[in-house]
Amino acid sequence: NYKRVVRRVPTLELAKEIEIKIKSELISGEYFDRKQKRKEDMLMNDFFYNIYLPHAKQDKKTWADDESAFRIWVSPIIAKNPLSEVSQMDIEKIKKFMADNNKSPRTIQKTLTILKHVFNVAIDFGYLAKDNPVRKVKLPKPNNMRIRFLTVDEANKFLDLAKQKDNTLYEMCVLSLYCGLRFGEIANLHYSDIDLENERLYIRNPKNQTARVVYMPEIIKEIMAQKKSANKDSTNDSLLYLNKAGKKYDEIIRKKFNAIVNQLGLNNGISDPRQKVVFHTLRHTFASWLAIQGTPIYTIKELMGHKSLAMTERYAHLIPDIKKEAINSLTKNRLLP
Known part of the structure; x- marks a missing residue:
């Protein structure tokens, strides 16, 4: 790893003087100190x-x-x-x-x-x-922290419009809304990630680098079955969604998504970015709906692919208060005197 440095000097005597000086500085450490100082002076x-x-x-x-x-x-x-x-x-x-x-x-x-x-x-x-x-x-x-999530009515109106305008956009939105997938995870799905028999999708390279399994509800299973049937010539390594250029989908889907948001007026009068509806709102809606129906926070964490429970606790306030219900159940089951 050392580099040979050649310097030309006019006389042999001067060359010997320089050699003696460098050797002396190498022994004392002064040579490297000066070299380090030049580096730090950059x-x-x-x-x-x-x-x-x-x-x-x-x-x-x-x-x-x-x-x-x-x-x-x-x-x-x-x-x-x-x-x-x-x-x-x-x-x-x-x-x-x-x-x-x-x-x-x-x-x-x-x-x-x-x-x-x-x-x-x-x-x-x-x-x-x-x-x-x-x-x-x-x-x-x-x-x-994103606050806004869609109501069931808003989600249905959005999906209806998406299906009319662009089927790929519709499918991607359904995957995010009913499986909690990030846009990048959807764009990276391969045919080999579909397991229809066990009703699972495999997310191999997520944002947090920890692979996970996603369970397919019936609507997702139907979409995946149709895609596999319509693309029998696709190899397992092929991406599920390709744009017209045969490459991975990127910002074009987000632009189409935003066009529908604007058409429905979902962001009208909203200035706080956390309240605005973006593609990631669908994933946030997935977790929020799970919390509202009383899904345990740890289950939501696993389904979302969060690395820590702290990331999932933002949804805890949406979970119905089960403390009173727990006490009442003890009374009902006569575990209390």
Whole structure:
């Protein structure tokens, strides 16, 4: 991992003097100290664009998000700071800069998380010999908990319109509403994930990286049976839903979804993003309906594919109060005197 460095000097005597000096500095450690100082003196902007970004392009699918966040929010504050001189106070200035520009807590959190990763790379690559300056900065906690869910009447009207306009959109909406699937999970479904005999769908690469089994109600089973019957030539590795270009569905479905939302006026007069109906509202509606009918919170957690129960507890307030019912049942069964 060492690189040979060749320097030309005018005389042999000077070359020997330089050799003696370098050997002396190697023994004392001064040579490496000076080399490390040169690394740490690299300006933040230079490190990001010359070292970090080329590495991120090979290692991260979201490298463009990193570049955008750095250019817009980080660079104006610390672009000309040497790596070693970026402090916790500088990171606080970035937070304030973003807050003053009305950026949401979620956007600030995401930007600082990216910046924290940039400094971790600097440490790993030997460009920084101190603690990560982002580590002790308190990240804002966004409250992006979705509140709105559809009523049965709203859901039925939406599905009726979706079926009239685009059958693929209709099927995707039904999968989210009655199985609680995320859009990405639906777009990644393969024919091999359908198990009609056991009435199951296999979600192999979900957002939280933990595969799970989804049980198909009758409406989903019928859709899956029709798809398998109509696409007998498709291999098990084929995606269930392909666009006209033969590729995975993307934003076009969301645009069609939003068009129906607008037609029904579901977001009229609503400014709070948590109250707006988006595709993910269907998954939220699935969990909300389960809670309303008294499904145990742990069962909802498993069906939603949540990693922790804390993520599912947002639905607990919708579950009917069963405490009184539990006491009454004890009396009814004469377990109390």
